[in-house]
Amino acid sequence: MFSSFRSRSRVSKTVKPIKRxxxxxxxxxxxxxxxxxxxxxxxxxxxxxxxxxxxxxxxxxxxxxxxxxxxxxxxxxxxxxxxxxxxxxxxxxxxxxxxxxxxxxxxxxxxxxxxxxxxxxxxxxxxxxxxxxxxxxxxxxxxxxxxxxxxxxxxxxxxxxxxxxxxxxxxxxxxxxxxxxxxxxxxxxxxxxxxxxxxxxxxxxxxxxxxxxxxxxxxDRKRFIRSPTMQMEMRLGGSKFFFDLFVAMCRHVDEFVDRTNKSSPRTI
Structure with a gap:
């Protein structure tokens, strides 16, 4: 009964889902x-x-x-x-x-x-x-x-x-x-x-x-070597020795990585 009052245009339309x-x-x-x-x-x-x-x-x-x-x-x-x-x-x-x-x-x-x-x-x-x-x-x-x-x-x-x-x-x-x-x-x-x-x-x-x-x-050691915040943190931890130790460790790692890369055979 109620369908008789619907227009064709309304019946033919489809409801599109809401895109989220x-x-x-x-x-x-x-x-x-x-x-x-x-x-x-x-x-x-x-x-x-x-x-x-x-x-x-x-x-x-x-x-x-x-x-x-x-x-x-x-x-x-x-x-x-x-x-x-x-x-x-x-x-x-x-x-x-x-x-x-x-x-x-x-x-x-x-x-x-x-x-x-x-x-x-x-x-x-x-x-x-x-x-x-x-x-x-x-x-x-x-x-x-x-x-x-x-x-x-x-x-x-x-x-x-x-x-x-x-x-x-x-x-x-x-x-x-x-x-x-x-x-x-x-x-x-x-x-x-x-x-x-x-x-x-x-x-x-x-x-x-x-x-x-x-x-x-x-x-990210190169960044932290130059970091005033890191240097201050090390000083607060005891003395400037801790910061110097950190810098030396980072430089040692860099040297080790460079030597390893040079000695490793390259592959094509």
């Missing part, structure tokens, strides 16, 4: 996954309030999500065993970093998300996929403001890695490490300050983040 960018599709999938996770567990998992940072920022999360972290699991077991007030305090964690942790607990990633690159077994950040022609590495800032350190700015993924270390989230550590390698840091002071932060917030047994900073400095 790669980033928009990724964010939509993330939100759908988050919504389905929350909907499936809202009836069985209590909500826990988290008070984060010195400004007491409030977050809410389902208990089942927090239990993925051994740190949270222990605190929930110890604190809520005889208490009905489900509230956790995290005064030493930045709210922006905890937001990344919380997103990971629900979706197994955090913004900007990792995407498969065009090359085999390569990765890139979701907002960098449309920037190949310009040589960009994404529009998401690689640094985060940290009021508790001198100079204030640190590499975001370094701080996320250290938070994951505290919370016992090994996969989040892996993600943060990959993302740090994908985000360019052009400032000597930020990189060195982040290295110092990493050493202060990871155990001596760390074999991921600490070696990454050493490798970054060695690979």
């Amino acid at each position: 960018s790669v980033g928009e599709r990724s964010k939509l999938k993330t939100q759908q996954k988050l919504d389905s996770s929350m909907a499936g567990s809202s009836m069985i998992s209590p909500i826990i309030t988290l008070v984060v940072g010195p400004d007491l920022r409030l977050f809410a999360a389902y208990e089942h999500a927090l239990l993925k972290s051994p740190y949270f699991a222990k605190r929930i077991q110890d604190q809520f065993y005889e208490s009905s007030s489900k509230r956790l305090k995290l005064p030493d964690m930045l709210p922006e970093v905890f937001a990344c942790v919380l997103e990971y607990l629900y979706t197994d990633d955090y913004f900007p998300r990792l995407c498969k690159g065009n090359r085999y077994h390569s990765w890139e950040l979701e907002d960098a996929q449309d920037m190949h022609n310009s040589g960009g590495r994404g529009r998401v800032p690689s640094t985060i403001y940290h009021p508790g350190v001198d100079g204030n700015y640190l590499l975001t993924d370094t701080v996320v890695y250290c938070a994951a270390e505290k919370l016992g989230l090994e996969e989040l550590k892996r993600l943060a490490l990959i993302k740090q390698g994908l985000r360019l840091c052009a400032l000597d002071d930020v990189l060195i300050r982040s290295a110092r932060y990493a050493y202060a917030n990871t155990p001596d047994t760390d074999r991921r983040l600490r070696p990454l900073f050493i490798e970054m400095i060695i690979q």
Whole structure:
């Protein structure tokens, strides 16, 4: 009956799907996954309030999500065993970093998300996929403001890695490490300050983040030999001897590489 009032032009038209960018599709999938996770567990998992940072920022999360972290699991077991007030305090964690942790607990990633690159077994950040022609590495800032350190700015993924270390989230550590390698840091002071932060917030047994900073400095040694920030850092570590030792080491590596290249037979 109702079809008799439709015009031919309306019947013949087809509805075109809305085109979305790669980033928009990724964010939509993330939100759908988050919504389905929350909907499936809202009836069985209590909500826990988290008070984060010195400004007491409030977050809410389902208990089942927090239990993925051994740190949270222990605190929930110890604190809520005889208490009905489900509230956790995290005064030493930045709210922006905890937001990344919380997103990971629900979706197994955090913004900007990792995407498969065009090359085999390569990765890139979701907002960098449309920037190949310009040589960009994404529009998401690689640094985060940290009021508790001198100079204030640190590499975001370094701080996320250290938070994951505290919370016992090994996969989040892996993600943060990959993302740090994908985000360019052009400032000597930020990189060195982040290295110092990493050493202060990871155990001596760390074999991921600490070696990454050493490798970054060695690979870019010509830049850091001329860096006033690096020289000042070495002096603060004890005396100018440490900086001179660093320069000598870098020059020795250069000489070794040159000798190796000259002695190696060339192949056509």
